[in-house]
Amino acid sequence: MKRPTIADVARRAGVSKGAVSYALNGQPGVSEATRQRIVAIAEEIGFSPSSAARALSGATAAAVGLALCRPARILGIEPFFMELISGVEAVLSARSYALTLQVVADQDAEIAVYRRWWGERRVDGVLICDLRVDDRRVPVLEELRLPAVVIGGPGHTGALPSVWCDDAAALVEAVEYLVALGHRRIARVGGLPDLLHTRTRTEAFERVCRELGLVDAVTVPSDYTGEEGTRATRRLLSSPGRPTAVIYDNDVMAVAGLAVAQEMGLAVPGDLSIVAWDDSPLCRLVHPPLTALGRDIPAYGAHAARNLLTAIAGEPVGAFQDETAHLTPRGSTAPPRSGERVR
Amino acid sequence: MKRPTIADVARRAGVSKGAVSYALNGQPGVSEATRQRIVAIAEEIGFSPSSAARALSGATAAAVGLALCRPARILGIEPFFMELISGVEAVLSARSYALTLQVVADQDAEIAVYRRWWGERRVDGVLICDLRVDDRRVPVLEELRLPAVVIGGPGHTGALPSVWCDDAAALVEAVEYLVALGHRRIARVGGLPDLLHTRTRTEAFERVCRELGLVDAVTVPSDYTGEEGTRATRRLLSSPGRPTAVIYDNDVMAVAGLAVAQEMGLAVPGDLSIVAWDDSPLCRLVHPPLTALGRDIPAYGAHAARNLLTAIAGEPVGAFQDETAHLTPRGSTAPPRSGERVR
DNA sequence: GACGATCACTTAACCGGGCAAGTGAGGTCG
């Protein structure tokens, strides 16, 4: 089956292809009667304009890019990215934009992908995730003048617009909640230490613990995998003066931590309270269900996509603060047993 | 920063753009010395050919499409799709193909996306997931002559090539294993009943149970979500003559089932054995770790992508059988308690 | 009734590559 082109529509309508272009794009230059006839014919023969030809004649590619820099085994189990993509997609497909996805091995590969996409005019703009401190991708995108929205921050985004949320405030809420329950020995299993939001959380954790007088509040770095969550939890729970509550930087590690506690014969929440970051269905699936810091991730992605489309349209876009994650208490948190409450 | 075009390279090299095209595409028509000079200049000024221009002049779009027809909350938590995408990506990016992703609401929307992609020449081919019985997408893709590889089967793929694995055999292995442990009352929580592989598994389950003389082997349909897994498990475990073993069609529901058992005070595996389909890290995270039917999903995706590229190249491709999922026994399966063993 | 304005188109150039056909220089051979 041959794909219909604008020339086919023009021939059937008995007009020039210029007229068809004006008619289908709502431009002036054709009468209303002719426009309707052309639209009907286009509909009838199933014409949709070649994105390549459109992109070539100066218009947009009608596509945005997303490069993910995480190994497959983490991408798979972390609900975050798929939920983000769902939200991004909802906005893009409503405007007939395509999403081009690429999984990359490291930051250099990611930068190479951006340069290639830019040179190939394959995308009109990109979303960047997993912002790092002094991120090398930012100056490259600025230099290329490739429209981009950073998902993350605040700060370290250069002149690029961003969509961010206040992780520090969310973390403070979680710690204050645990302290209100009576916990004094709180530990945290953090995400990849290079990521900006991990650093933000770590600093907030240290600050709030200092302010509340919690002395041995320690953050164990990890890589978001269940294995690392298991390892970190084992270490924390085997140490003298083990914590009575642990905050995990993602849900996967929190679930892993729960399993370790059960394996070691510790009751959750009796002997150990657990708080997870990112409240995916996973948190509600396990027993006890996990207290979690949740937020609407599809909405987060949707905001990023919307701002990117605005930036592509050439309008100025600044930093957008999304809602702060809020704590949903569930069965995994409770006051520590009395013996534990006194240091 | 202006994007370099082939004309920029030609000007710097002092040749025509035709010569540059020949040089960069390894075609004969330029001397080796000139070719190297041109390649060096292209490298230096960071030239990559516009994908739009390339696509327009008859070559490929260098992109393949993947439409996912599942609601966001399922896509997020099911590791299957992200792992599949990782595998697909590994093959595509090695050949500089882009992956265009779209999340759609239903089958009609998905078909509309294929028609649009085809008309826009946006992709050279597509991968289709979640094959149904007498799938309506198949004849559409055949009519459009859009290269496609079906991920699923066997059967119901029309003349389209496919990549599939023998779910029936895997299911039989799981049931035989449970029977060997001494189980006689085995139930199954199935996936979406419309999907072909669900039907394949259901038929295999009924057949093998009949052959082994297990009388009340029941399949409860569900939708792959944790909530449905919870509901189905509650119903199964509350019924008189409750099963001593349950096979779940995905890992999420298995984890949910485990939580229900714990909540109802049933010991796993003492009172209830659990087998999960798709062995994601999730299965190893919970306590006890789940016995699972695992397979290499990234490899599955990679095979599909490879066959799609072959089909795009115009070479004939048939059905490809991937390895059968194999059972990894873990802590969630054991012989039923003696009182249960006798019917 | 001549003139300018407006309308409803058409024409043609352009985007950036690919590629068939053309060209001129140099070499081979009868």
Add this chain to the structure above:
DNA sequence: CGACCTCACTTGCCCGGTTAAGTGATCGTC
């Protein structure tokens, strides 16, 4: 020595849209 061939390019058209500029018909106006 001229015919022929090969090599190493150049020229020019094509892909399928968009859009500025051009054109002819109709209309209103003085």
